[in-house]
Amino acid sequence: MTEHEHFEPVIIGFTCNWCSYRAADLAGTARMKYPPNIRLIRLMCSGRLDPTFVLKALSAGADGVMITGCHPGECHYIEQNYKAMRRYQLLKRTLTQMGIEPQRVKLVWASAAEGARLTEEITKLVEEVRALGPLQWPTSLNGHGARPAVETTGAVVSAKEVAA
Amino acid sequence: MTSPANLPEERIGVYVCHCGSNIAGTVDVEDVAQWAAGRLKHRGVVIARDYKFMCSSLGQEMIEKDIKELGLTRVVVAACSPHLHENTFRTACKRAGLNPYLCELVSIREQVSWVHTDKVAATEKSKAVVSGGVERVLWHEPLEPLRVPIHPATLIVGGGIAGIQAALEIADGGSPVYIVEREPSIGGHMAQFDKTFPTLDCAACILTPRMVSVGTHPNITMLTWSEVTKVDGYVGNFTVTVCKKARYVNTDLCNGCAVCQDKCPKKIVDEVFEAGLGYRKAIYTPFAQAVPKFPVIDRENCTYFQKGTCRACEKFCPTGAIDFNQQDETITLQVGNIILATGYDLFDPRRIPHYGYGRLANVFTSLEFERLSNAAGPTNGKIVLRDGVTEPKSVGIIHCVGSRDRNYNNYCSVICCMQGLKFAHLVKERTGATVFNFYIDMRTAAKAYDEFYQRVLEEGTLFIRGRVAEVTDAARLHGEEGKLIIQVEDTLASKQRRIPVDMVILSAGLQPRRDAKAVAKLFGISCSADGWYIEKHPKLDPVATMTEGIFIAGCVQGPKDIPSTVVQGAAAAARVLGRIQQKEIALEPVRASINQDRCSGCRICNNLCPYSAILFHEDRMVSEVNPALCQGCGTCVAACPAGAISGTGFSNEQILAQLEGLLMLNLDGDGRMPVKVREAVAI
Numbered sequence: 001m002t003e004h005e006h007f008e009p010v011i012i013g014f015t016c017n018w019c020s021y022r023a024a025d026l027a028g029t030a031r032m033k034y035p036p037n038i039r040l041i042r043l044m045c046s047g048r049l050d051p052t053f054v055l056k057a058l059s060a061g062a063d064g065v066m067i068t069g070c071h072p073g074e075c076h077y078i079e080q081n082y083k084a085m086r087r088y089q090l091l092k093r094t095l096t097q098m099g100i101e102p103q104r105v106k107l108v109w110a111s112a113a114e115g116a117r118l119t120e121e122i123t124k125l126v127e128e129v130r131a132l133g134p135l136q137w138p139t140s141l142n143g144h145g146a147r148p149a150v151e152t153t154g155a156v157v158s159a160k161e162v163a164a
Numbered sequence: 165m166t167s168p169a170n171l172p173e174e175r176i177g178v179y180v181c182h183c184g185s186n187i188a189g190t191v192d193v194e195d196v197a198q199w200a201a202g203r204l205k206h207r208g209v210v211i212a213r214d215y216k217f218m219c220s221s222l223g224q225e226m227i228e229k230d231i232k233e234l235g236l237t238r239v240v241v242a243a244c245s246p247h248l249h250e251n252t253f254r255t256a257c258k259r260a261g262l263n264p265y266l267c268e269l270v271s272i273r274e275q276v277s278w279v280h281t282d283k284v285a286a287t288e289k290s291k292a293v294v295s296g297g298v299e300r301v302l303w304h305e306p307l308e309p310l311r312v313p314i315h316p317a318t319l320i321v322g323g324g325i326a327g328i329q330a331a332l333e334i335a336d337g338g339s340p341v342y343i344v345e346r347e348p349s350i351g352g353h354m355a356q357f358d359k360t361f362p363t364l365d366c367a368a369c370i371l372t373p374r375m376v377s378v379g380t381h382p383n384i385t386m387l388t389w390s391e392v393t394k395v396d397g398y399v400g401n402f403t404v405t406v407c408k409k410a411r412y413v414n415t416d417l418c419n420g421c422a423v424c425q426d427k428c429p430k431k432i433v434d435e436v437f438e439a440g441l442g443y444r445k446a447i448y449t450p451f452a453q454a455v456p457k458f459p460v461i462d463r464e465n466c467t468y469f470q471k472g473t474c475r476a477c478e479k480f481c482p483t484g485a486i487d488f489n490q491q492d493e494t495i496t497l498q499v500g501n502i503i504l505a506t507g508y509d510l511f512d513p514r515r516i517p518h519y520g521y522g523r524l525a526n527v528f529t530s531l532e533f534e535r536l537s538n539a540a541g542p543t544n545g546k547i548v549l550r551d552g553v554t555e556p557k558s559v560g561i562i563h564c565v566g567s568r569d570r571n572y573n574n575y576c577s578v579i580c581c582m583q584g585l586k587f588a589h590l591v592k593e594r595t596g597a598t599v600f601n602f603y604i605d606m607r608t609a610a611k612a613y614d615e616f617y618q619r620v621l622e623e624g625t626l627f628i629r630g631r632v633a634e635v636t637d638a639a640r641l642h643g644e645e646g647k648l649i650i651q652v653e654d655t656l657a658s659k660q661r662r663i664p665v666d667m668v669i670l671s672a673g674l675q676p677r678r679d680a681k682a683v684a685k686l687f688g689i690s691c692s693a694d695g696w697y698i699e700k701h702p703k704l705d706p707v708a709t710m711t712e713g714i715f716i717a718g719c720v721q722g723p724k725d726i727p728s729t730v731v732q733g734a735a736a737a738a739r740v741l742g743r744i745q746q747k748e749i750a751l752e753p754v755r756a757s758i759n760q761d762r763c764s765g766c767r768i769c770n771n772l773c774p775y776s777a778i779l780f781h782e783d784r785m786v787s788e789v790n791p792a793l794c795q796g797c798g799t800c801v802a803a804c805p806a807g808a809i810s811g812t813g814f815s816n817e818q819i820l821a822q823l824e825g826l827l828m829l830n831l832d833g834d835g836r837m838p839v840k841v842r843e844a845v846a847i
């Protein structure tokens with residue numbers, strides 16, 4: 001029995017219109033099952049993912065975030081998912097520096113045919129975040145252990161740094 | 165919680181669909197609608213309704229009536245995936261005078277009711293999804309679709325029966341077609357066959373007239389011995405680069421007499437057309453009825469190219485058509501639509517070593533048998549063993565080789581049962597041999613197929629139900645010496661059998677082309693896990709892909725017989741012709757634009773754009789997006805440090821508002837998850 005057995009995490013999933021969103025559709029059509037803890041947002045491409053969206057999600061109540069996109073080399077817009085990959089690496093570093101477990105944010109490649117893979121990854125992430133427990137923003141950030149207010153558009157990580 | 169300035173004037177309608185029991189079975193839709201009407205009232209929701217089938221005429225009319233009578237300014241529909249019905253509801257809004265882009269469809273079927281089982285949790289998640297949709301729609305802007313002109317020419321890649329059918333339909337419809345084929349001739353696999361099931365039509369007799377029509381059609385340009393190397397641009401206006409390999413034959417002079425093929429001293433095993441059973445020359449056309457009739461010189465095998473002397477073909481060619489100086493050509497084509505019809509490869513039965521192909525001489529593949537039984541094939545249609553003379557007295561035909569087998573391909577290759585029956589008939593007819601067919605299930609589900617099975621049964625072919633364990637030449641029992649022994653569990657008689665035969669034919673399955681993935685990438689479409697190209701909708705849009713302007717037809721989409729292949733070729737052509745006739749296509753206006761007052765001129769976005777759509781004005785030191793090139797991926801929007809770039813349909817505001825809505829921040833003001841949701845999810 002783990003400490004967080006009754007904790008139901010809330011996960012935000014960013015999906016790409018061309019692959020993972022279709023994978024989610026496929027998972028539905030095939031009646032695959034995954035826990036209801038994830039809520040999806042559709043982007044046109046993983047390249048659209050501004051890392052501040054992730055920070056915003058975490059600061060606004062999500063306990064974890066899943067970023068999904070087409071497999072490397074299969075991006076509908078040629079290679080924007082490589083940019084997502086780089087941003088993800090930097091984002092994880094930033095999270096660590098902020099004292100947040102980087103495992104709360106996960107990058108998953110899922111093609112339009114991979115409903116089963118998406119289902120599996122969602123189920124895994126929900127369990128992993130459940131094991132981590134609710135996201136506690138480090139007290140050092142605001143002194144109260146509560147969530148800081150991240151401005152909607154103000155970048156916490158310099159986008160310039162991440163874009164490069 | 166951020167709100168748009170116009171929030172007080174907004175009047176939003178929320179429509180929650182039951183989808184029969186598809187959604188209502190797992191989600192308390194009435195509760196979701198009531199909840200939205202109450203808890204999202206302060207976010208502009210003035211009406212929320214649930215309805216059995218929102219996409220029905222009555223459902224749509226209900227929305228239209230509300231728009232008109234209640235003065236709705238925005239609409240949220242909670243139903244199935246936007247990939248299915250976004251257009252339906254947008255069109256309904258448009259009919260009622262509301263800009264269609266002020267409608268948001270959120271999925272509570274594919275993403276909720278179909279993937280979750282707990283009704284309480286599913287209902288709570290649906291509320292969150294609706295709340296996300298309401299917040300997002302508040303930031304939608306009225307947009308106009310982008311109208312893109314359609315170039316009237318079409319590119320067809322692959323000249324098998326699928327590509328041929330599509331080409332003829334479009335060309336007969338009056339529009340220009342380019343057909344790019346990798347081999348020296350069009351025709352594809354069908355050109356290799358002797359007879360076609362179930363009618364036993366002679367394949368060449370029905371195929372060659374079509375090939376000739378393609379070759380002579382004034383609207384068709386054939387590029388054989390060619391491959392597409394690059395694809396730029398988008399629906400309506402693709403720029404395609406084709407590499408046309410040097411034939412070393414001047415097609416203006418060549419009359420197709422084939423003297424060169426007689427005189428060429430270099431014989432090569434023909435692995436492609438003759439499936440390794442016959443020979444061709446270094447200068448060759450794959451078969452006598454090839455279209456075009458012009459031969460090609462295969463450089464790698466030509467004595468002159470390899471050793472510097474020979475030129476026999478040149479010496480004997482009566483028209484002086486041989487041209488050793490020809491170079492590969494790069495051709496650029498301008499087309500509006502593309503149809504991919506690149507077909508399949510045969511499953512390589514060497515991968516199943518216990519069936520002995522490649523090791524035991526008299527084990528044949530299905531394609532080898534097609535050549536063996538073909539009157540124009542290497543044995544002039546005589547069905548003989550590998551020695552070239554002995555007629556088999558007994559033949560075993562093994563179905564499902566490489567198909568319906570989790571070690572190889574899980575799928576059914578569709579044609580192998582019928583093909584096995586066709587072979588049984590041909591062997592019986594030509595040799596009188598005893599024929600055994602080994603099958604797992606007999607699949608003859610199409611017009612006149614089962615009747616063909618009955619006929620083969622009546623002809624005396626013996627059927628044994630069971631997956632063959634092994635084909636071996638190790639004789640154990642009397643009578644097995646010198647034979648191939650088929651070891652099988654006869655699942656109807658529940659016993660093991662060893663059946664000695666002279667010849668084994670493997671009814672091998674169909675597989676995606678070896679280079680299917682690379683070709684898919686070149687054209688920007690996706691493959692299924694098996695490697696077949698994915699259609700836009702498996703039932704309702706089987707020849708379109710997710711990429712506008714790229715269609716698929718024939719076996720590239722999945723294993724199928726010739727009738728279904730032809731149907732798809734014609735269907736893809738109909739889709740393309742419709743587009744050409746409309747002259748333009750309306751596209752999603754998903755594009756980026758740069759606010760020049762906010763742009764700092766840092767140029768970070770310039771190099772990120774995959775389409776070089778962002779140009780930099782040196783004089784004013786600002787960047788600008790060319791909307792004709794931008795495809796709306798949003799990468800630049802995410803990267804701009806000044807927040808100067810916004811994307812229509814995917815602005816920061818829309819995405820973040822949806823996020824806040826999904827987390828229900830719109831319900832209370834303190835920026836924390838409402839406790840209620842947490843409890844509800846925990847049940």
Ligand SMILES: Cc1cc2nc3c(=O)[nH]c(=O)nc-3n(C[C@H](O)[C@H](O)[C@H](O)COP(=O)(O)OP(=O)(O)OC[C@H]3O[C@@H](n4cnc5c(N)ncnc54)[C@H](O)[C@@H]3O)c2cc1C
Binds near residue numbers: 327350357534
């Ligand atoms: C042994 C056997 C027997 C069969 N018998 C029958 C039968 O009796 N009746 C029946 O209904 N069905 C039969 N079938 C099924 C039949 O072969 C297919 O339905 C049909 O040939 C599919 O046509 P297609 O045009 O989709 O593909 P293909 O015939 O494979 O044609 C594809 C074409 O595209 C070309 N190509 C591939 N890649 C590229 C590229 N990158 N660039 C340019 N060109 C390319 C190829 O060279 C080829 O010409 C049989 C199949 C097999 C294996």
Ligand code: SF4
Binds near residue numbers: 469
């Ligand atoms: S030159 Fe090459 S192609 Fe021509 S006849 Fe000699 S071997 Fe054949």
Ligand code: SF4
Binds near residue numbers: 772773775778789795
């Ligand atoms: S949205 Fe994508 S395609 Fe459009 S300008 Fe920006 S980077 Fe280029």
Ligand code: FES
Binds near residue numbers: 077
């Ligand atoms: S389109 Fe899916 S990651 Fe780019």
